[in-house]
Amino acid sequence: MSTASILPAARRTTRRLTIRRIAAWIASRAIDPRASLWFVIGFALVHAFLWTLILVKLKAAQDVHMDVAEAYAWGQRFLLGYGKHPPLSGWIAGVWFRIFPVTNWSTYALAMATVSFALVVCWLIALRVVDRRRAFFMVVMLALYPIFNFKGFKYNADLAQLVPLPLLVLAYLNAFEKRSFKSGLWLGFAGMLALMTKYWGVTMIGAIGLAALIHPQRAQFLRSPAPWVAIGTMIVAMIPHLVWLEEVNFVPFTYAGDVYALSSRELNVQLVIGYIIHNLGLLAIPVVLGLVALLLG
Template structure:
């Protein structure tokens, strides 16, 4: 090669990165324009949320292919078969949502995972609407992209139950509150009251969000103007009216949900402190991917910069003009109160703080951080967040089948049962139909064994739970005796003695058999499960 060719080759080599850099800059500009333009931003976010929900539904189906659904999900399905004003442990909305969903979708594991991801997807979109009231659209999109990395909104959100339903409902309370605080009209107050009622009808834990919103309003510098408006007073009236039917049910049921909630109270102070520490440790560990990604994407530099990462670059000494101060103060207050007050209250009143109670408590965290005026968000930051989400999602999707196989092999080797509830339900349905030629009507057991029968049996028998202090009320013992029932006692359940005692008292003349089942997956056999089964014929 002569000297001229050499110089041309070096010039071409130098030109290629610049060409790639220009292409990358155009990509950044295109994404930035799409998320910042009022005409396209909503569609871009909706598309992202839809792709996220579909992708993680597929991932969950692959990851959980060797497992049956968690009993919380089958319990929600059982509740949804009858639209009651409450279901023993919890108020009714999570059951109603499941009931509507499974009237439109087939009763399969895939539909259940799709319900979970649709719930989190709805929550993501509402969080974007919240963010748009506080920050510019670039920061709003970045907050949602980061929130999609929060495990609650992907693999940790596999289990649809009342806790996960709050991820969809509690953001509505915040959105309605910000709207009411800004507009201060009776109509805005009506929506706030209805949103608060929806939260309480999902789970009473929503009182923490309602309390946080109320405290945020009282602490806000503009509180006087808000309290002089009709909004808060209309909200209270609407909340009371919407809650009235459920309160009547609560009275008729002798406040059964509070009996259930009482199982987490009256513990030692030392145990409540340990539980609070576990709560913080668990939930901050879940937030770690979001916080790490936030620092990384804020530190990114665009093409052409000599340094791709420059840590101080996202912190500026002069405040930016992006965030709106009044709603930002509300968001900061709500998130701080949600983190501090329930945990401190649990310690003071010696309550066991479950880690799952944190599921709906941290969805404002990315927005609260991005609303800080001294945080600088470059054009490349949303692209970096999208790229991070894409790499993680595609990577987990590719690894999901092997992860499922490895998990099954490891669990089987340790002797941990992948409970074969679906296979048991099919077998018991066949046994019942062979004997009586009618659909199986009632399954009697603890909730962990009864509600999977409701979901997986083609007859969908109603569950009669042995936790009688807070049973769902879907059927009664008298109805079970008239229609006949199958009682199920799992030998691995530590409450086996209680189950057997109930059967001896209420199913004395039943046909008693022992049923074994095990799950097979990719040629591997899981541990064998054993159940004592009591078949009580219909009364004549």
């Protein structure tokens, strides 16, 4: 047998061993209780950095999306509302562009920083139901979800929800476990952040409320101060924005009614079906790759 026929096989073996070593190193960091948090934060930072570079290249011939320009304009003044939405997405943009230059790359960096923050919080949520190895696997699959990479290129109120909504779920799990006054404060504050980002946050608040009511330990939770402190904290924290809403005659709701009013039931059904198909398509990439990884593992 010639040397030429042996070398390719040797290279393949070396390559497989290298991949296995890298995979083993990643697994060891992901399951280490002392290193896993910083490892996940590092993964999120690398994710944000790489996708910012990719988006700069992909979008080089395009103008900044109008939603991003709108968020930048809102952030020039820290108001209690901006006509279309509650103020938190504008506040985040305002702080961001006081630190970073107003350039195309910084808008993509803002979007990727938002989704990468969500990766870390989702990892903290996953740790409450699975081990560290599976929690990191979830982070990797989530990073492959298109909203967390190329489809998340534009920072707006929708993308900004990836900051408070995972925090709300984490705060709820913490409050349900500890049932303390302090945990109720955090839950109420998280609920306020969700509503101050976009009013759709009320659906998540309703979801965690339903989860609490159908849980077998609901009586213990409802007898604790946590849920009532959370409700009170959220209402008190929302008062300035509620006053602003009344002063502007609830203009964000008028805007939503004008923009999202549908002319017919057929169009409504069409849009719902399109929404479902679109989201199933987005899920296909991480689901398929996750199944492949599980089968190969």
